[in-house]
Amino acid sequence: MSFILYLLSGALAGLLGGMGMGGGTVLIPILTIFLGVSQHIAQATNVIAFLPMAAFALPKHKKAGYLKTEGLAYVIIPALISSVLFSLLASVTDGEALRKLFGAFLIALAVKGLISLRAEFSSSKKGGKSA
Amino acid sequence: MKMSVLLRRGRRLTQTDKTGRILSGLGVGAANGLFGGGGGMIAVPLLSAQARLNAKQAHATAILVIAPLCLVSAIIYSVNGYFSVQIVIPAAIGNVAGGLVGAALLDKLPPVWVKISFVAVMLAAGIRMVIG
Incomplete structure (x- = not known):
């Protein structure tokens, strides 16, 4: 039974991720809030589950010409360095504290999302096009 | 060079x-x-x-x-x-399957109600995790 619940959680996250919204920002709260998974295990599940998805998606995106690698090393190399440091920090952070921090991060992302939705609304009104 | x-x-x-x-x-x-x-x-x-x-x-x-x-x-x-292997295997299978469907849908960008729901879910989950 739990196999199916984890499968469905992953599917919902993959669906959102594939549509260009954050998959992990949905998978991690589902696992912790509804399925009682610890914050650390939920985070580990998300980073691992991302890899096969990326392995499937990247060749398709490359073929479609969507990958823009110009100057990308300037992003990836510092990202890798901070990712190593902050993954180590996460590993030694108390699960409860990490959960609260993650919650605050989600709230910040939601506020950012609200702002961009609002901008989208006002620009579509100006355009006068009703979809 | x-x-x-x-x-x-x-x-x-x-x-x-x-x-x-x-x-x-x-x-x-x-x-x-x-x-x-x-x-x-x-x-x-x-x-x-x-x-x-x-x-x-x-x-x-x-x-x-x-x-x-x-x-x-x-x-x-x-x-x-x-x-946790019991969690990561089904979650990864689901993620790939969902990702394939989602990517096929990406040709049409997500409708606004999907974006609104997504923001609402993030907000609710965030609050729950901070106070819970």
Whole structure:
């Protein structure tokens, strides 16, 4: 039974991720809030589950010409360095504290999302096009 | 010489471009490392703005940026004992299946009600996690 619940959680996250919204920002709260998974295990599940998805998606995106690698090393190399440091920090952070921090991060992302939705609304009104 | 070509290719990056990208990378890596996710949510708007990518390009390129970060986090978390095979296998299978469907739907960008629901879910989940 739990196999199916984890499968469905992953599917919902993959669906959102594939549509260009954050998959992990949905998978991690589902696992912790509804399925009682610890914050650390939920985070580990998300980073691992991302890899096969990326392995499937990247060749398709490359073929479609969507990958823009110009100057990308300037992003990836510092990202890798901070990712190593902050993954180590996460590993030694108390699960409860990490959960609260993650919650605050989600709230910040939601506020950012609200702002961009609002901008989208006002620009579509100006355009006068009703979809 | 060859490396420098690879680093800029096409348009020459100004010092400001480079600094912006390095700072973005540090931020994306920090969030994704600490929270085991969410790096893409930051990378997509940054890539759109800095590299002037459209929505699909930014989304696809963000996956390329996030994948190596997830790989190092996966190794570090697992080495520290945070790994559950019973959870990760079904979640990964579901993620691939959902991702394929989602990518097929991406040809039409998500309708606004999907975006609104997504923001609402993030907000509710965030509040629940902070106070719960």
